[in-house]
Amino acid sequence: MLEQPEKPDKKTVVVALAGAPNVGKSTVFNILTGLSQHVGNWPGKTVEQKTGIARHNGLTLQLVDLPGTYSLTANSMEEQIARDYLVTEKPDVVVALLNAASLDRHLYLVTELMELTPRLIVALNMVDVARQEGMNIDVKALESALHMPVVPMVASKNRGLKELVEVIAQKCTQAVDSPAVGHVEYGSKISGDIAHIEGLLTDADTSPYPRHWAAMKVLEGDSQINKLLHDRLSQDRQAELDSFLSDKESAAITLAGLRFDWVKNVLSSAQERPAIGRGSVTERLDRAATHPIWGLAVLAAVMILVFLIVYGIGVPVQHFLQVSLIERVQTLVFDHAHFMPGWLQSFLGNGLLGGVGTVLTFLPILFLFFIAWGLLEDVGYTARVAFVTDRFMHLLGLHGKSSLPLLLGFGCNVPAVMGTRIIESKRARLLTVLLAPLIPCAGRMAVIGVIAAAIFGGQAILVTAGIIAFSLVVLVVSGLLMKRFILEGERAVLMMELPLYHEPNPRTIGLVSWQRTIAFIKRAGTIILVVSIIIWVLSYFPSGSIEGSVLGHIGRGLQPVGRLMGLNWQLMVALLTSFVAKENTIATLGVLLGREKAGLSQALKGMLTPAAAIAFLVAQVLFVPCVATVSAIRQETGGWRWVAFSVGLQLILSLSLAIVIFQIARLA
Amino acid sequence: MRSERVEEYLEAISKRQKTEMPVSTSSLAADLGVSLPAVTDMIRRLEAEGLINYEPNRGVSLTAEGSRAALTTIRRHRLWERFLTDILGLRWDKVHDAACRLEHAISPDMEESLASLLSYTDTCPHGNPIPDKNGHVKDQDVRPLSEFEVGQKVRISAVVKEDGRLLRKIEKWGLKPKAIVKIKRKDDDGTLELKLDGQKLLLDKTTADYLMAICVSPGEEAADEEIPMSKLQTGEFGVLKSYTGGKEMLGRCLSMGFTPGSTVKMVENFGRGPVLAKVHDVEVALGQGMAARIIVTRMNPQC
Numbered sequence: 025m026l027e028q029p030e031k032p033d034k035k036t037v038v039v040a041l042a043g044a045p046n047v048g049k050s051t052v053f054n055i056l057t058g059l060s061q062h063v064g065n066w067p068g069k070t071v072e073q074k075t076g077i078a079r080h081n082g083l084t085l086q087l088v089d090l091p092g093t094y095s096l097t098a099n100s101m102e103e104q105i106a107r108d109y110l111v112t113e114k115p116d117v118v119v120a121l122l123n124a125a126s127l128d129r130h131l132y133l134v135t136e137l138m139e140l141t142p143r144l145i146v147a148l149n150m151v152d153v154a155r156q157e158g159m160n161i162d163v164k165a166l167e168s169a170l171h172m173p174v175v176p177m178v179a180s181k182n183r184g185l186k187e188l189v190e191v192i193a194q195k196c197t198q199a200v201d202s203p204a205v206g207h208v209e210y211g212s213k214i215s216g217d218i219a220h221i222e223g224l225l226t227d228a229d230t231s232p233y234p235r236h237w238a239a240m241k242v243l244e245g246d247s248q249i250n251k252l253l254h255d256r257l258s259q260d261r262q263a264e265l266d267s268f269l270s271d272k273e274s275a276a277i278t279l280a281g282l283r284f285d286w287v288k289n290v291l292s293s294a295q296e297r298p299a300i301g302r303g304s305v306t307e308r309l310d311r312a313a314t315h316p317i318w319g320l321a322v323l324a325a326v327m328i329l330v331f332l333i334v335y336g337i338g339v340p341v342q343h344f345l346q347v348s349l350i351e352r353v354q355t356l357v358f359d360h361a362h363f364m365p366g367w368l369q370s371f372l373g374n375g376l377l378g379g380v381g382t383v384l385t386f387l388p389i390l391f392l393f394f395i396a397w398g399l400l401e402d403v404g405y406t407a408r409v410a411f412v413t414d415r416f417m418h419l420l421g422l423h424g425k426s427s428l429p430l431l432l433g434f435g436c437n438v439p440a441v442m443g444t445r446i447i448e449s450k451r452a453r454l455l456t457v458l459l460a461p462l463i464p465c466a467g468r469m470a471v472i473g474v475i476a477a478a479i480f481g482g483q484a485i486l487v488t489a490g491i492i493a494f495s496l497v498v499l500v501v502s503g504l505l506m507k508r509f510i511l512e513g514e515r516a517v518l519m520m521e522l523p524l525y526h527e528p529n530p531r532t533i534g535l536v537s538w539q540r541t542i543a544f545i546k547r548a549g550t551i552i553l554v555v556s557i558i559i560w561v562l563s564y565f566p567s568g569s570i571e572g573s574v575l576g577h578i579g580r581g582l583q584p585v586g587r588l589m590g591l592n593w594q595l596m597v598a599l600l601t602s603f604v605a606k607e608n609t610i611a612t613l614g615v616l617l618g619r620e621k622a623g624l625s626q627a628l629k630g631m632l633t634p635a636a637a638i639a640f641l642v643a644q645v646l647f648v649p650c651v652a653t654v655s656a657i658r659q660e661t662g663g664w665r666w667v668a669f670s671v672g673l674q675l676i677l678s679l680s681l682a683i684v685i686f687q688i689a690r691l692a
Numbered sequence: 693m694r695s696e697r698v699e700e701y702l703e704a705i706s707k708r709q710k711t712e713m714p715v716s717t718s719s720l721a722a723d724l725g726v727s728l729p730a731v732t733d734m735i736r737r738l739e740a741e742g743l744i745n746y747e748p749n750r751g752v753s754l755t756a757e758g759s760r761a762a763l764t765t766i767r768r769h770r771l772w773e774r775f776l777t778d779i780l781g782l783r784w785d786k787v788h789d790a791a792c793r794l795e796h797a798i799s800p801d802m803e804e805s806l807a808s809l810l811s812y813t814d815t816c817p818h819g820n821p822i823p824d825k826n827g828h829v830k831d832q833d834v835r836p837l838s839e840f841e842v843g844q845k846v847r848i849s850a851v852v853k854e855d856g857r858l859l860r861k862i863e864k865w866g867l868k869p870k871a872i873v874k875i876k877r878k879d880d881d882g883t884l885e886l887k888l889d890g891q892k893l894l895l896d897k898t899t900a901d902y903l904m905a906i907c908v909s910p911g912e913e914a915a916d917e918e919i920p921m922s923k924l925q926t927g928e929f930g931v932l933k934s935y936t937g938g939k940e941m942l943g944r945c946l947s948m949g950f951t952p953g954s955t956v957k958m959v960e961n962f963g964r965g966p967v968l969a970k971v972h973d974v975e976v977a978l979g980q981g982m983a984a985r986i987i988v989t990r991m992n993p994q995c
Contacts, residue, residue, distance in 0.1 A: 093947075094947045094948060094949070095946070095947040097943060097946070097947060099940075099943040099944055099947050103947075125973065126972065126973035126974045127973070128972040128973045129949045129971070129972035129973055129974045132949065132972075245939065276942060276943070276946060277942070277946065277951065277952055280946040280951045281951050281952055281953055284949075284951050284953070284954065284972070306975065307959055307970075307975075310959065310960070310968065310975070311960075314960055314968055314977075315960075316962050316964075316965055407977070410977070411966055411968065411977045414965060414966040414977070414979065415964065415965040415966070418979075423979060424966065424977070517941075517944075517979055517981065517982050518966050518977055518978060518979040518982065519944055519945075519948055519976065519977070519978050519979070519982055520976065520977050521948070521974055521975065521976055521977075522968065522975040522976065522977055523975075524975075
């Protein structure tokens with residue numbers, strides 16, 4: 025599963041990092057590996073895999089970040105990946121990262137991990153938060169109760185990580201004291217049942233899983249193991265197993281109960297708890313943040329603040345880059361590079377700079393938005409967003425978790441589509457993927473801003489707000505319609521942890537935002553570049569000017585449709601090129617209407633009536649997802665089928681609604 | 693010391709007075725299983741001793757002294773019943789007759805020792821109150837089950853007729869004191885349709901007359917009643933008992949820490965929309981539907 029290091033070195037130690045979501049796993053991982061990490065997907069899965077290298081005293085640690093899981097029963101893809109990795113790759117050391125403030129809960133994972141690996145280290149993160157919540161942990165007592173090393177740390181303040189690396193180094197140089205894995209004492213009843221199942225499995229191949237472990241999982245009713253064995257067991261044995269299991273339905277509950285009992289026992293000597301009933305800091309903060317009314321007010325305030333900051337800083341930067349970088353170089357290319365052939369000038373100036381260049385000027389806005397969102401994620405607020413929006417998402421048959429990728433979509437639809445991975449149900453994920461491109465992203469907002477300012481002057485803000493509100497209404501209505509077909513009969517079930525609030529770690533936020541931006545640049549650098557070139561070719565050949573080009577012809581061919589919404593062929597071409605990237609609409613119009621400063625605004629005023637302008641904005645904001653989003657949809661839905669659906673849906677929505685609005689607006 | 697016979701009469705009149713005032717001689721004859729002339733005979737004697745007032749053709753009522761004497765007998769009877777069930781381990785349907793004999797053969801000192809041995813318990817095994825030394829009976833807002841209305845949720849507090857066969861029947865139906873029932877239907881002839889632990893039960897009016905019950909106000913259900921977690925109010929605690937969802941739901945519940953026996957704190961529940969529950973020190977957001985499928989019992993935060 026893992027990429028092997030080039031030179032298999034004796035001193036390379038594979039360290040797997042296990043832990044529940046929200047325990048600060050990525051913070052620990054990022055600090056240990058810095059930028060030397062590889063982000064990809066687990067083979068064949070849409071679950072992110074991160075690996076990286078850390079060095080310590082001549083020892084090379086290869087770190088593998090396992091997906092965040094609460095347990096190792098195959099309830100989700102993440103849990104399956106984590107346990108399969110432990111079983112098949114047998115990492116040298118497994119670090120269980122636990123939240124010190126909710127050890128009671130997090131030690132459960134340890135009870136499952138210790139059944140799969142003998143070399144386990146417990147890293148206790150957020151001991152500061154635990155103290156703040158009134159819990160004191162006696163590390164020595166915990167170590168002796170668990171029979172494994174325990175390292176207390178505060179990853180967000182870079183405390184305790186050095187010690188962790190030292191303990192890892194120590195652990196892997198030690199001979200394994202007992203190669204056998206440990207487990208919780210299950211009592212004679214359950215142990216007997218496991219032994220009986222193990223007996224039934226003697227002839228069956230349980231690999232890669234240890235037989236004893238497989239027997240326990242069978243007793244727990246683990247669907248994946250059952251499926252695996254179903255193909256490998258003889259029919260008689262299968263029948264025997266089924267009849268043995270028929271009255272063992274509560275075994276999963278009993279096992280889970282025993283594990284929690286064990287945890288309670290371990291903690292009884294090692295943890296000092298606050299009196300029950302005392303409200304924690306988090307509970308007090310949540311009284312506002314999760315309140316049905318105040319919670320929405322808090323959410324609205326937070327989102328407004330995010331947009332004010334992001335656009336307040338981002339838009340001037342974007343403008344600066346556009347004017348003093350892209351346009352200056354364009355001028356250079358067109359006015360001073362006469363030694364180049366005309367097509368090259370056009371290619372560099374319009375194709376590259378106008379296309380990809382313009383897209384890249386939006387990076388600061390995106391990056392800022394990702395930072396703001398990363399901050400909200402890191403302090404633990406986004407989980408509250410899911411909570412307060414849950415009841416509204418229920419209207420669409422979705423639950424609160426879906427609102428997180430959708431909100432991220434206001435920055436860029438690409439991470440929004442990829443962000444749907446947090447939703448457990450496949451169908452709910454699909455619906456969210458299809459809704460995400462209907463969120464007006466930063467690129468579309470920029471187009472709306474420019475055109476509204478040109479046509480409506482002082483009322484531009486109102487028009488912009490109206491268009492955004494309209495696109496959200498379309499989103500809700502499409503969601504209501506699609507839910508019938510996509511979610512048929514499925515119930516949205518929300519069940520998610522609300523992590524304790526904690527201080528944000530700038531490093532983690534920076535890294536997460538950087539990775540999201542890089543993911544976007546990679547797409548911009550490949551797909552957007554390719555499509556930009558194709559569009560340029562279409563707009564240059566055969567005549568050398570856009571008017572006589574293939575694109576020009578296509579635009580004119582679309583004129584009958586355009587006329588229905590009051591748009592001429594140039595605007596139809598601009599709409600088409602927004603497929604490359606939404607912000608390209610402006611660049612295309614610049615090329616088509618002349619590049620003189622202020623000329624664009626004047627030219628727009630000359631050819632767009634207010635009714636046509638509204639129709640154009642509606643068409644633009646709802647038009648087919650950009651190529652980067654399309655490729656993300658393909659990746660997340662695993663095929664072209666839903667891409668075709670999404671593109672078709674938005675094409676129909678955008679054109680038909682624009683026509684209707686133009687016709688009504690003209691009458692009014 | 694008064695004779696056994698006198699005490700029996702006073703006890704019977706005292707019990708009857710709860711529903712009938714004054715008590716007619718014929719009901720008395722029925723309760724004691726004696727003939728009408730015998731009753732009339734005894735009434736004259738009791739009246740002469742100043743223990744009762746007798747209004748011819750209407751009936752009898754206890755005087756203050758008679759009442760005190762009756763309560764003492766009742767107290768002794770019920771203490772003995774407790775002794776027989778709790779200390780000797782007899783079944784609740786077998787103790788009444790024995791207690792009827794024992795109640796007369798006891799001195800005030802013995803009565804006090806008996807009460808102390810039983811930790812001054814205040815009800816008999818059938819749920820009826822034991823008067824204290826001074827003849828005070830703890831006031832309780834109890835009424836016969838037959839008097840409650842459809843839709844009311846009540847807790848059975850006592851069985852007033854201590855007949856062995858009736859008691860065995862009641863035990864079989866699960867209607868022993870502390871049971872909580874909901875009245876689903878009431879027929880014209882007084883037959884009740886009850887809901888008990890999700891089961892339907894038909895009860896004739898006579899039996900319903902013998903069962904004393906008390907209203908359970910909404911929200912104040914008995915501590916051991918199993919309720920969906922979504923019924924827990926903000927700030928309340930519960931102990932998880934079971935699930936009513938499918939297998940997939942079970943897996944998710946277990947991995948999120950909702951295991952039977954865990955203590956759950958309802959951090960936030962506005963009745964609509966998702967709820968916020970704390971289990972194993974982790975706050976978990978749950979949809980109402982999900983919370984409704986997790987069954988808990990309420991827990992007192994002091995425990």
